[in-house]
Amino acid sequence: MVAKGGQTVIDVKDVGVSFGDRRVLDGITLQVTRGEAVAILGPSGCGKSTLLRLMIGLLPITQGTISILGEQIGSLSGLDLEKLLLRFGVLFQSSALIGSLTVGENVALPLTEHTALSDSAIDVVVRMKLAQVGLAHAKDLRPAQLSGGMAKRAGLARALALSPELLFFDEPSAGLDPLTALSLDHLIVDLRDRLGVTIVAVTHELASVRVFADRVIMLRDGKVAAHGTLDEVAKSDDPWVGNFLNRTAPREETNHQEWARLLAANDVAGKDGGALGNA
Ligand SMILES: Nc1ncnc2c1ncn2[C@@H]1O[C@H](COP(=O)(O)OP(=O)(O)O)[C@@H](O)[C@H]1O
Ligand SMILES: [Mg+2]
Incomplete structure (x- = not known):
């Protein structure tokens, strides 16, 4: 399948993932074209790293399909999988040296x-x-x-x-000061331009996205909320997308559910519930 402008190197179709009864990804469909730098953007906990782990074969695909460089990643094993894995590089959040x-x-x-x-x-x-x-x-x-x-x-x-033909990044500039982050983002652009390598970076850093991304895919609640260039995405009718891009998301909207989940998971509601509930 050929996307506009070139060869599709990543083709994600209707991918879904649940952990227990928690639906983390819910019908994700996206394509990446050879030579572009794509940012998968969204708030913490929205499933970005999970999607990345599916794409690089670290998590089994239970719903939908992912094809990388023309190969269905879920259907390969042994030497065939290894051969495919050698065609892409991954930089995790911790550099793992x-x-x-x-x-x-x-x-x-x-x-x-x-x-x-x-x-x-x-x-x-x-x-x-x-x-x-x-x-x-x-x-x-x-x-x-x-x-x-x-x-x-x-x-x-x-x-x-x-x-590698493809480079995957998980939060490339996380934990870096703004100037160091900027120079890394410029390096990403440079690798795309000089080596022609296709780049997929998951991130919650809008500043980085502005520097390196040709295209943005925004995730929210396990779904693609918007996609396109940053300018196109900024014109989205979805107010949540505009709020995220303008950093004006009301705290209640993102926090209450997550706090409730964390409190339940850690069973600390009785002790700190009041204080955390007001955070
Ligand atoms: N292996 C796992 N088991 C259970 N829950 C998980 C697992 N991996 C991720 N999650 C949960 O899935 C959600 C999305 O996680 P993740 O993909 O790491 O988000 P992001 O990278 O966008 O911050 C989070 O609520 C996280 O706690
Ligand atoms: Mg993550």
């Missing part, structure tokens, strides 16, 4: 595991990937010696090691 290895060794890992390259060839690739993310000087540092922004870049270099 191995603390006992240097930055260079972390980036080399996918290459030693999945290619037959010699040590010297791997060294060349590692230097190239580190240069691509602006970390040429950090090859011999350990993760504990990196700032938050450098750790993200190192994780990104590792995600790029096998020259």
